[in-house]
Each structure stands twice: as C-alpha cells, then as structure tokens.
Amino acid sequence: xxxxxxxxxxxxxxxxxxxxxxxxxxxxxxxxxxxxxxxxxxxxxxxxxxxxxxxxxxxxxxxxxxxxxxxxxxxxxxxxxxxxxxxxxxxxxxxxxxxxxxxxxxx
Amino acid sequence: xxxxxxxxxxxxxxxxxxxxxxxxxxxxxxxxxxxxxxxxxxxxxxxxxxxxxxxxxxxxxxxxxxxxxxxxxxxxxxxxxxxxxxxxxxxxxxxxxxxxxxxxxxxxxxxxxxxxxxxxxx
Numbered sequence: 001x002x003x004x005x006x007x008x009x010x011x012x013x014x015x016x017x018x019x020x021x022x023x024x025x026x027x028x029x030x031x032x033x034x035x036x037x038x039x040x041x042x043x044x045x046x047x048x049x050x051x052x053x054x055x056x057x058x059x060x061x062x063x064x065x066x067x068x069x070x071x072x073x074x075x076x077x078x079x080x081x082x083x084x085x086x087x088x089x090x091x092x093x094x095x096x097x098x099x100x101x102x103x104x105x106x107x
Numbered sequence: 108x109x110x111x112x113x114x115x116x117x118x119x120x121x122x123x124x125x126x127x128x129x130x131x132x133x134x135x136x137x138x139x140x141x142x143x144x145x146x147x148x149x150x151x152x153x154x155x156x157x158x159x160x161x162x163x164x165x166x167x168x169x170x171x172x173x174x175x176x177x178x179x180x181x182x183x184x185x186x187x188x189x190x191x192x193x194x195x196x197x198x199x200x201x202x203x204x205x206x207x208x209x210x211x212x213x214x215x216x217x218x219x220x221x222x223x224x225x226x227x228x229x
Contacts, residue, residue: 043202043221044144046207049207095169096213098152100151
C-alpha cells in the first residue's frame with residue numbers, strides 16, 4: 001500500500017499571505033493525485049484532480065503542481081474562508097490512500 | 108448537477124446491525140463508481156471501499172474487508188453500507204462520494220454526500 005505524507009501538519013498563515021502545502025507518496029502515483037478541502041462540520045470538497053486541474057467552481061488562487069511522488073498545493077492569497085484542513089489523495093493504485101491532512105489556521 | 112443524499116445519524120449498541128444509504132440525483136447514477144470514506148472523531152479520512160451501482164462490483168479497503176458489506180439498488184439510485192455486528196470502533200462519520208470519471212474505479216471523488224454519523228456505544 002502506498003503511504004502518503006503531508007507537511008506541515010499545521011500551517012499558520014495571515015490572511016492575504018501565500019500558503020504552500022506539500023504531499024509526498026512513497027512510490028510514484030504519476031499525476032493521479034487529488035486535493036480536498038474540509039471545513040469543520042462539513043464534507044470534504046474536491047479542489048484539484050490530476051495533480052493540477054482545478055475542479056469546477058474552484059477559485060484560481062488554488063493551484064496544484066507536481067508528479068510522481070512530490071506534489072504541492074498553493075493558495076496564492078489566503079482568504080478567511082480558506083482556513084480548513086487539506087487532504088491529498090492518490091488514486092493511481094489500489095487501495096486509494098488519503099494523506100493525514102494539513103490544517104491551515106490563522107496566524 | 109449531481110447530488111448525493113445520505114441517511115440520517117444512527118446510534119447503536121455493540122453487536123447490533125446497521126444499514127446506511129446514499130441516494131444520487133441526476134442522470135447516469137449507474138455509470139459512476141461510488142466510494143465510501145470513514146472519518147473517525149477528530150481524525151483523517153480512511154477509504155472503506157467502492158461499489159459500481161450498475162453491476163454491484165465492490166472493492167474493499169484492507170481494514171474493512173469482512174467488516175462491512177456494500178450493496179446497491181440501481182432502480183432507486185441508492186447504494187448502501189451495512190454492518191452485521193457493530194463495534195465501538197465503527198463509530199465515525201461515513202461519507203459517500205462519486206468517482207469523477209464514468210466507469211473508472213481509480214478516480215478522484217466529487218461530489219460528496221453530507222455524511223452519516225454512526226455512533227456505537229453501550
């Protein structure tokens with residue numbers, strides 16, 4: 001089973017600043033990686049699939065990059081509604097695996 | 108636009124059985140695999156398994172093989188997650204979510220249902 005790691009576990013950012021979240025896979029997942037945002041009391045929401053394609057309705061301040069084992073989610077200018085937990089998810093191999101999450105909170 | 112609506116919260120005792128549901132709206136329900144994801148209180152996301160509503164083909168996450176049963180009734184665009192004997196460790200929020208590409212069992216998840224909270228306590 002592929003192991004997904006995310007760093008940092010918590011990221012403290014001021015509104016308007018840039019946030020960079022990392023996700024690493026224990027073996028290549030090609031570009032078969034998604035990112036989700038989860039706010040307290042809500043279901044996760046798809047942000048990015050195919051490592052870099054924004055899902056429908058996702059603002060342009062969210063961008064994804066990377067391939068194989070190293071991936072990055074960048075939020076260019078954090079808005080108040082972006083403070084949440086972010087999960088990466090590999091779907092290249094069975095079983096699919098989620099990363100442990102990065103919590104983005106207010107600095 | 109596709110929506111997934113899940114059944115309501117459940118409170119059960121250890122050893123009891125339970126079946127929760129996830130109903131899809133819109134067309135093409137049977138063409139997309141549906142995944143089940145567990146989130147234990149204060150924890151991250153875990154893959155339970157996936158089901159193809161069209162032919163009821165299923166694949167389980169290793170931790171859930173033999174613990175849960177997934178099924179589907181395509182006539183009412185509904186998939187189910189079922190336990191025959193609940194344990195306290197089954198407590199958590201269970202989400203269903205549709206795969207992003209039709210007929211593809213290896214895929215991202217979008218959209219998600221609102222979740223069903225399952226509480227197992229004596």
